[in-house]
Amino acid sequence: MAQLTSQQADDLANQFLALAQAIGDFRYNHWNDLSRVQHNRLASQHWSVLNYGEDILALSTVLIMDDIAPSLASIKKISGQIKSSLGTLKDIQKGIDISAAIVTFGAAIISKSPIAIGEAIDDLVQRWRTLV
Amino acid sequence: MKVISLITFQTILVGCINLQHVHDFSDSSLQATQKFEEIPYTFLQHCIDRCEMSAIDSFKIYREIKCSCDQYKRADSVTQLVYRALRGYFDGLTRLSKNQLTNYQIDRLKKAVQDEDLGVLQVNKEEANAYATLTDMMLRGFADSYRQKKIKAFISGANAPVQVLLSKLEFIESKNLKDLMEFKKERLFDHYRSLLQARLSDYEKQEATAHYYASLQGITILEKQCITYARSLRSIARGHQQLYENRNKISSEELRRTLTPYANDICDLISEFDKLKNR
Numbered sequence: 001m002a003q004l005t006s007q008q009a010d011d012l013a014n015q016f017l018a019l020a021q022a023i024g025d026f027r028y029n030h031w032n033d034l035s036r037v038q039h040n041r042l043a044s045q046h047w048s049v050l051n052y053g054e055d056i057l058a059l060s061t062v063l064i065m066d067d068i069a070p071s072l073a074s075i076k077k078i079s080g081q082i083k084s085s086l087g088t089l090k091d092i093q094k095g096i097d098i099s100a101a102i103v104t105f106g107a108a109i110i111s112k113s114p115i116a117i118g119e120a121i122d123d124l125v126q127r128w129r130t131l132v
Numbered sequence: 133m134k135v136i137s138l139i140t141f142q143t144i145l146v147g148c149i150n151l152q153h154v155h156d157f158s159d160s161s162l163q164a165t166q167k168f169e170e171i172p173y174t175f176l177q178h179c180i181d182r183c184e185m186s187a188i189d190s191f192k193i194y195r196e197i198k199c200s201c202d203q204y205k206r207a208d209s210v211t212q213l214v215y216r217a218l219r220g221y222f223d224g225l226t227r228l229s230k231n232q233l234t235n236y237q238i239d240r241l242k243k244a245v246q247d248e249d250l251g252v253l254q255v256n257k258e259e260a261n262a263y264a265t266l267t268d269m270m271l272r273g274f275a276d277s278y279r280q281k282k283i284k285a286f287i288s289g290a291n292a293p294v295q296v297l298l299s300k301l302e303f304i305e306s307k308n309l310k311d312l313m314e315f316k317k318e319r320l321f322d323h324y325r326s327l328l329q330a331r332l333s334d335y336e337k338q339e340a341t342a343h344y345y346a347s348l349q350g351i352t353i354l355e356k357q358c359i360t361y362a363r364s365l366r367s368i369a370r371g372h373q374q375l376y377e378n379r380n381k382i383s384s385e386e387l388r389r390t391l392t393p394y395a396n397d398i399c400d401l402i403s404e405f406d407k408l409k410n411r
Contacts, residue, residue, distance in 0.1 A: 006300075010307050017314055024322045031329055046322060047186065054182065054315045057308045058175050061207035064300050068214060071293035075217045078290045082224030085282045089228075089275055 006067070009060030016053030020046055098124075153388035153395075154283065155229035157371050160398040162222040164364040167405050168215045171305075171361060173354050175211070178312045179204035182319065189323050207308070214301045221290060228283055284379045291376035298369040306362035313355050320347055357408050364401040367394055 004012075027034065027042040034042065105120040183199030186192075324344040328337055371394030378387040 006303065006308075010303075010311065013311060017311070017318060020315075021318060024318070024325075028325055043322075043326070047189075047319070050315050050319055051182070054178070054312055055203060057312050057315075058179075058203040058207040061175065061210055061304055061308050062203065064214075064304065065210045068210075068296060068300055071296040072213060072217050074293040075221050075290060075297060078286055078293075079217070079220040079224050082221070082228055082282075082286055085279070085286075086224065086227055089279065092275055 003066075004063065006060045006063045009056050009063055013053045013056040013060065016049055016056065020049040020053065023049060150231065150383055151229040151280065151283065152231055153391050154375065154382065155226060155231065157375065157391045157395045158222055158225040158229055160395045160402070161368040161371065162219065162226050164368060164398045164402050165215070165218050165222055167361055167364065167402065170405070170409060171354070171357050173309065173358070175204040175207040175309070175312070176201055178316065181316065185319055185323065211301070211304050214297050214304070218294070218297050218301065221294060225283070225286065228279060228286075280382060284382055287372075287375050287379050291372060294372055295369055298365050298372075302362045302365040302369075305358045305365070310355050310358045313351050313358075317348065317351055320344065320351070353408055353411055357405060360401055360405045360408060364398055364405070367397045367401065370394060371398070
């Protein structure tokens with residue numbers, strides 16, 4: 001048997017709704033002619049047909065999964081690549097900050113100031129850590 | 133000096149890549165897609181509602197109501213998967229197309245080369261400013277052309293799957309979820325129509341009728357929310373298709389003019405959705 005598509009399932013669900021409405025209208029239009037047992041049976045059938053239609057709509061949504069698996073995989077891959085590109089662009093700023101820290105460190109060595117050297121090393125280490 | 137001027141001029145040209153219209157469209161698309169989270173109705177919620185309605189209709193009281201909703205939970209999972217994939221893509225595209233992304237802060241570097249303790253390496257303030265401006269432009273030029281190239285490639289690769297996912301989410305919202313509400317309306321109609329056949333006072337009948345119309349109104353608003361959301365997905369799809377077809381002239385004025393109506397349309401639908409939500 002060929003597999004039902006999500007669109008076919010949706011159409012089918014609407015047929016069930018129309019059927020259920022017909023059962024409900026029949027019961028209402030013959031309200032005084034029906035016995036209690038007949039009323040109960042028709043009411044139960046009315047709601048059962050509604051249940052089938054609703055279940056088919058849920059199934060129609062689940063069936064979509066068959067159509068979208070390759071698209072989901074492609075989009076996930078592309079979203080990952082976008083994140084990686086964003087990372088590359090943000091790393092440029094980190095590179096600039098590292099360069100500044102290296103220059104400051106070089107200047108501190110030239111100045112031969114132990115305090116300045118210590119501070120420059122701390123700054124350089126800290127900025128390096130943000131990169132790795 | 134002429135060489136530096138020429139380099140600077142070329143760099144300015146490269147650095148002027150403006151992706152603001154791509155960012156605006158993508159940002160509107162992201163915001164509209166995220167309205168999914170504000171629709172207070174799911175397949176599972178429908179299943180629980182129908183289960184409770186059935187118990188109410190037959191006067192059945194349970195300590196704990198048990199509803200068989202596995203298929204409905206699966207339907208929600210599929211819908212969530214589609215939604216999250218689209219949100220992830222538009223989130224990335226929005227951030228990547230933001231012009232500020234490549235506004236690098238080079239003040240620290242400028243200050244470092246100007247430092248008085250730099251000795252023989254020290255440069256004066258004027259030279260430092262000139263180098264900093266040049267560095268800034270070259271960096272921006274490199275980063276912007278990288279960004280433009282990447283965005284073009286991403287849009288190119290993403291268009292087909294984005295169109296499929298947008299159309300499926302639109303189908304779920306405008307057909308499946310909306311049709312479920314038609315079923316809910318029928319169940320409600322049958323419940324109240326039967327109830328009014330019972331021996332009730334006129335006051336009780338009026339109360340029941342008022343309850344019916346209040347419930348109907350609630351469902352109608354939900355239906356409109358789903359339809360408005362689906363319309364916004366359709367606009368996003370059309371806008372993305374335009375973006376794809378014009379990907380080779382991504383920073384052009386022509387594309388900006390083409391995309392603006394889509395971004396505006398999406399914003400209008402967001403506002404329409406919000407109005408429905410607050411009713």
